[in-house]
Amino acid sequence: MSKVIGIIAGSLRKESFSKKIGRVVQGMAPEGFEFSIIPLDDLPIYNQDFDDHHEVPPSYVTFRETIRALDGVIFITPEYNRSVPGVLKNALDVASRPYGKSAWTGKPAAIFSNSPGNLSGFGANHHLRQSLVFLNMPAMAQPEVYMHSISKDFDEAGNMINEGTRDFLKKAVDAFITFYQKNA
Structure with missing residues (x-):
């Protein structure tokens, strides 16, 4: 049975470079692995009231189940204002709730950041890494991408x-x- 690695592009833009990179990476899945692109387009902004009052949007339920079923994650992100785009942070929040039931826990991760400029998404890469530490996701340190x-x-x-x-x-x-093989 193949291990499923999610590819999450931190951008909603149709012509996003992160999405383009994701499609390239998807084609690089080795034998025994399946790389699956996970869209973020339908996730409303996280509001704890949804969980507290049992009014969870169907897109949250689907997203949480999708993340829970993954064996690992490759995040591909641009940089917005020296940090991760709001849509990516929102996805982290949605699947980390309700508190104590995070779908991210223990999933090995990699961060590939990109930019049309020269800084290569350095700030986004490191801010995302901070969130992954809290989410208990071991993140590949080398190579830095x-x-x-x-x-x-x-x-x-x-x-x-x-x-x-x-x-x-x-x-x-x-x-x-x-x-992944060392940390799964």
Whole structure:
């Protein structure tokens, strides 16, 4: 039976570089693994009243069940204002609740950050890492995956055209699989 690794892109934008990277990474799943893209588009902003008053939106229920069924997670995130995008933080919050029933607990994770600029999503990468510590998700430390000038790595049709970046991603995916096997 294949191990299922979720790919979560921290952006809602249709032409998001994080989503494009996610599709490239999805095709790199080794034998015995399935990489599944997990959308965030339908998650309302987390409000504890939903759980407290038993009015949980159906999208929360589905998302929590999806995360609970995963064996590990690769987060692919842009950087918004030196941190993670709100949609990604919201997804972390939704699946970590109700308190004491987090769907994230113990799932090995990797963080791949990206930016069209030169800072490569460094702030988002490290802020996300802080959240993963609290969520009890062992996060791959090496290689650190920061992708700068990512807009130059894709053609207009959304295909990755930079073989150097593709090779780097493949090495990062292979490292994550090794990390996963040691930490699952």
